[in-house]
Amino acid sequence: MKIAIVGAGIIGVTTAYELAADGHEVTVFERRGAAAEETSFANAGVVAPGYVTPWAAPGMPGKVLRSLLSRHSAVRLGLPLSGEEIAWMWKWWRACKLETYLANRTRLQRLAFYSRERLHQVTAGLQLEYDRSEGYMVLLRAERDSRLVQPGLQVLREAGVKFREIGADEVRKLEPALNPDTEFLGAVHLPEDEAGNCRQFALLLKNEAQRLGAKFEFNTTVDRMDRSAPATLFIAGETGPRRFDAVVMCAGLASAALLRPLGLKIPMAPVYGYSISAPIREPLNAPRGALMDERYKVAITRLGNRVRVAGSAEIGGAPARKRPDSIQTLYKVLHDWFPGAAQISNMGASVQEWKGARPMLPDGPPVIGPGGLPGLWLNLGHGSSGWALSCGSARALADLLAGRAPDVDLEGLGVARLAA
Numbered sequence: 358m359k360i361a362i363v364g365a366g367i368i369g370v371t372t373a374y375e376l377a378a379d380g381h382e383v384t385v386f387e388r389r390g391a392a393a394e395e396t397s398f399a400n401a402g403v404v405a406p407g408y409v410t411p412w413a414a415p416g417m418p419g420k421v422l423r424s425l426l427s428r429h430s431a432v433r434l435g436l437p438l439s440g441e442e443i444a445w446m447w448k449w450w451r452a453c454k455l456e457t458y459l460a461n462r463t464r465l466q467r468l469a470f471y472s473r474e475r476l477h478q479v480t481a482g483l484q485l486e487y488d489r490s491e492g493y494m495v496l497l498r499a500e501r502d503s504r505l506v507q508p509g510l511q512v513l514r515e516a517g518v519k520f521r522e523i524g525a526d527e528v529r530k531l532e533p534a535l536n537p538d539t540e541f542l543g544a545v546h547l548p549e550d551e552a553g554n555c556r557q558f559a560l561l562l563k564n565e566a567q568r569l570g571a572k573f574e575f576n577t578t579v580d581r582m583d584r585s586a587p588a589t590l591f592i593a594g595e596t597g598p599r600r601f602d603a604v605v606m607c608a609g610l611a612s613a614a615l616l617r618p619l620g621l622k623i624p625m626a627p628v629y630g631y632s633i634s635a636p637i638r639e640p641l642n643a644p645r646g647a648l649m650d651e652r653y654k655v656a657i658t659r660l661g662n663r664v665r666v667a668g669s670a671e672i673g674g675a676p677a678r679k680r681p682d683s684i685q686t687l688y689k690v691l692h693d694w695f696p697g698a699a700q701i702s703n704m705g706a707s708v709q710e711w712k713g714a715r716p717m718l719p720d721g722p723p724v725i726g727p728g729g730l731p732g733l734w735l736n737l738g739h740g741s742s743g744w745a746l747s748c749g750s751a752r753a754l755a756d757l758l759a760g761r762a763p764d765v766d767l768e769g770l771g772v773a774r775l776a777a
């Protein structure tokens with residue numbers, strides 16, 4: 358089939374690879390000059406399927422309200438919220454019901470475990486070499502943090518995830534560079550989880566897709582689509598439309614606006630987050646693997662010769678406006694745990710400060726499958742876990758498109774869920 362993909366973020370690139378591997382004639386349209394320049398650019402890189410859970414969860418609205426009052430809050434609202442953002446929050450609040458949460462958690466985790474398997478197959482099969490580290494630790498500052506993670510640990514047990522609760526001494530053995538002056542209780546250690554550089558992986562896999570014949574048209578914006586011919590794209594600056602047998606929408610946050618004229622209402626909102634990445638000053642003082650500070654919901658990951666610190670969930674605001682307080686929280690958490698790890702002394706010279714927008718649906722899981730119109734397919738809305746979900750989502754989409762049953766159950770991930 359002649360297939361167009363809109364967007365070359367991690368979702369578009371993995372989709373292009375799987376479709377090209379199936380023998381399709383693939384063209385990817387990307388408005389930026391390279392792959393993974395938007396949300397897939399500098400995320401935390403964590404692949405921890407047991408922790409891929411919906412942010413719409415029982416008790417979350419209360420937690421969000423309480424955390425808004427704290428200085429280093431994990432959640433922030435950029436007031437005033439737009440009408441769309443208020444409507445999104447209303448849907449999010451409704452999805453916090455226990456029953457809805459449990460159903461969505463099952464869907465997300467099923468896909469996340471499958472996706473990690475596919476990530477490993479693709480990485481090993483193609484011998485891709487990108488910055489990655491093994492193991493994941495959720496750091497617990499005090500008894501209070503330990504109490505709060507207990508329901509999550511029950512989820513891990515039910516999902517059969519291998520983990521151990523360990524004390525501070527053992528944590529220090531695994532991460533010898535941890536600040537000796539920071540007192541803490543311990544951690545949850547997940548030896549089978551990992552972190553990897555999502556952007557590097559996307560760039561390498563793009564090359565592999567190209568080797569299989571996929572074409573990438575960069576600096577090329579899909580201007581609009583037309584309900585009467587959903588597999589046709591109108592490209593900015595071109596006079597005639599481009600016709601395909603199928604179009605797969607992988608445009609992340611921009612998908613909602615492109616699909617609106619086709620009659621599809623996708624309730625997607627940007628949930629902004631930040632990361633700082635800095636070269637490692639002295640490897641002995643740097644983390645070995647990936648860690649999450651449970652209190653501040655900030656991840657610290659070792660990516661080759663760099664350390665990345667990422668976190669914050671901001672609803673409202675603008676993509677280009679970075680909140681200094683959110684970025685300060687990242688520096689604080691890095692300093693608390695690994696004070697000598699990174700070259701940040703001349704504040705900013707070698708540090709990359711980044712703001713990204715998670716393409717988030719209010720209830721959590723992405724939408725993967727047919728778009729309900731001839732030739733239209735969707736792979737979008739991967740929210741806070743697009744990297745962890747990408748390889749599985751792409752393989753499953755390619756199987757559906759070929760008329761095969763995917764190796765993972767996609768119940769509830771179709772577009773019909775959004776209409777309910």
Ligand SMILES: Cc1cc2nc3c(=O)[nH]c(=O)nc-3n(C[C@H](O)[C@H](O)[C@H](O)COP(=O)(O)OP(=O)(O)OC[C@H]3O[C@@H](n4cnc5c(N)ncnc54)[C@H](O)[C@@H]3O)c2cc1C
Nearest residue numbers: 364366368388397401402403579609630713742743744745
């Ligand atoms: C701070 C932060 C930390 C995160 N940490 C993690 C993590 O640890 N683990 C994890 O799994 N996930 C994480 N995520 C989430 C993850 O980054 C996203 O889910 C993922 O990058 C989404 O990928 P995407 O391909 O859907 O979107 P994008 O990467 O945004 O790609 C969409 C692409 O479509 C292109 N596009 C849009 N409109 C058009 C158009 N009209 N024409 C042509 N091209 C178009 C865009 O330019 C863009 O390149 C994090 C996100 C943030 C912000």
